[in-house]
Amino acid sequence: MEILNNRESLKSYINAQKEQGKSIGFAPTMGALHSGHLSLYEHARKDNDIVISSIFVNPTQFNNPEDLEKYPRTIDKDINLLKKHGFVDAVYIPTINDIYPNGAQSKQYDFGGLESEMEGKFRPGHFDGVGTVVEELLRQVQPNRAYFGEKDFQQLAIIKKLIEITGLPVEIYGIPIVREENGLALSSRNQRLSPERREEAKLIYETLTKANEDFKAGKNPSEIRRAVAQTFDNIKDYTLEYISIADEETLREAHEFLPSKSYRAFIVVVVDGVRLIDNLHLK
Ligand code: PAF
Numbered sequence: 001m002e003i004l005n006n007r008e009s010l011k012s013y014i015n016a017q018k019e020q021g022k023s024i025g026f027a028p029t030m031g032a033l034h035s036g037h038l039s040l041y042e043h044a045r046k047d048n049d050i051v052i053s054s055i056f057v058n059p060t061q062f063n064n065p066e067d068l069e070k071y072p073r074t075i076d077k078d079i080n081l082l083k084k085h086g087f088v089d090a091v092y093i094p095t096i097n098d099i100y101p102n103g104a105q106s107k108q109y110d111f112g113g114l115e116s117e118m119e120g121k122f123r124p125g126h127f128d129g130v131g132t133v134v135e136e137l138l139r140q141v142q143p144n145r146a147y148f149g150e151k152d153f154q155q156l157a158i159i160k161k162l163i164e165i166t167g168l169p170v171e172i173y174g175i176p177i178v179r180e181e182n183g184l185a186l187s188s189r190n191q192r193l194s195p196e197r198r199e200e201a202k203l204i205y206e207t208l209t210k211a212n213e214d215f216k217a218g219k220n221p222s223e224i225r226r227a228v229a230q231t232f233d234n235i236k237d238y239t240l241e242y243i244s245i246a247d248e249e250t251l252r253e254a255h256e257f258l259p260s261k262s263y264r265a266f267i268v269v270v271v272d273g274v275r276l277i278d279n280l281h282l283k
Contacts, residue, residue, distance in 0.1 A: 001083050002090035007098040007140060013090055014142055022049040026143035026170075028134060031055040032072040032188030033081050036178040040147040041087035043175050047145055053082065054092040054137055056099060060106045061129030067275070072191050092141065099136050106132045111161045117251040118244050118266055119154050119277075127158050134159055138168050145171045149178075151185050153264065153279045154251055177278070179205065185278045192274045201276060203238075204269050207231050208280040211245070211265045215282040221245040221254040224265070232269065241268040241275070248281070 004010045017024060025044030029037050037053070044051045055078060062068035075093070082088045096104060106128035109115070115127040138146060148156045156174045163172055178186045180198070183205030190198055207228050214224045225243050232240035245254050248262040257263060266279045 001079075001086075001088055003079065004090055004092045006095060010092050010094070010140060014140075017050050018142070023145075024048055024141065024143040025051045025145045025147065026053070026138070026141045027051070027147045028054045028056070028137050030057045030071065030188065031078050032074050032191060033078045034178075034186045034188065034190075036149055036151065036186040038081075038085055038087070039178050040149060040175050041085065043173060044145065044147050045087045047173075048143075050089045051087055052090045052092060052141055052143065053088050054094065054141070056092075056094050056133070056137075058099070058129060058133040059096070059104050060100075060132055061126050063123045063125055070192065072188055092137075094140075098140075099133060107135070109162065109165065111158050111165075114154065114157050114161055114251055117154065117246065117253075118242060118268075122241055122268070127155070130155055130158065131162050135162060135166060135168070138170055143170055145173060147173045147175055150174045151177045151187065151277065151279070153266065157251060183209075185276070187276065189274050189276065193271065197272055197274075201269075201271055203231070203235075204267060204276060204278050205280075208265050208267060208278060211243075212280055212282050215257070215263070215265075220256060221263075228265075228267065237272050239270040241270055243267050245282070 002013060004013055025048030027040040027044055041051055057071055059068055082091055108128055109131045119126055148159055150156060160172050182199060182202035184201050211224050211228055214227060224245050228243040229240060232238050244266040246252055246264060246266060247254055248264045254263055263282045264279050265282060268277050
């Protein structure tokens with residue numbers, strides 16, 4: 001596996017692949033890799049000649065300095081995992097200057113309202129930061145296809161919109177959430193939970209599953225939201241940041257269920273100061 005530590009080495013690597021007519025699959029990450037990331041690489045491996053990943057903790061997408069500071073950084077472990085797994089041909093680990101030569105600042109985008117829902121309300125500026133880094137990485141890596149996890153479903157929708165806005169020639173793929181055995185969605189942030197908390201946090205997925213049962217039983221969106229809120233009402237050290245029962249396309253809060261539309265439950269719970277995000281398609 002090639003380790004590309006700066007923009008120049010990436011450039012020569014990409015040029016060599018393009019000259020040979022190789023197709024490139026790309027999965028950007030912020031490191032602290034887990035099986036959710038490996039699943040992105042496995043999909044990329046099937047569709048492309050070459051798989052590239054990047055590891056870059058992007059400062060502009062963190063609206064909370066403490067969250068940025070505490071974000072796990074495990075670069076040696078990540079490289080070993082990538083080597084062992086063997087699905088990635090090259091990993092790009094840019095410096096801050098490679099991505100932000102003029103200083104770490106976000107561009108401003110109009111994502112057609114997608115950016116104002118859910119995460120947009122709780123993490124101001126977050127999606128401008130994500131858009132800026134993803135646009136820059138796609139311009140540098142020039143992949144044919146790029147892969148993102150459905151755990152960050154709103155991010156995935158925003159990135160599809162980014163491609164529409166910029167006209168970048170890349171296909172975007174959303175890959176299903178990978179879960180721990182107990183149902184907790186895999187996340188780099190889970191590393192910050194104690195083993196006991198990690199076990200208890202299965203409650204988040206159980207609550208989403210219950211929301212789906214309520215959907216099937218014909219309950220309306222506000223009844224479902226209320227039931228979820230009640231679940232977390234009296235649990236010490238758990239704070240429900242939001243539960244949204246939303247239209248899967250617009251991500252707007254649903255007030256009734258229409259048969260022509262698809263819906264998804266979105267949740268964020270803060271457990272012992274760790275922000276955990278999850279979602280489930282309602283069917
Ligand atoms: O999902 C992530 O890990 C990040 O938001 C991404 C897409 C790598 C951009 O920094």
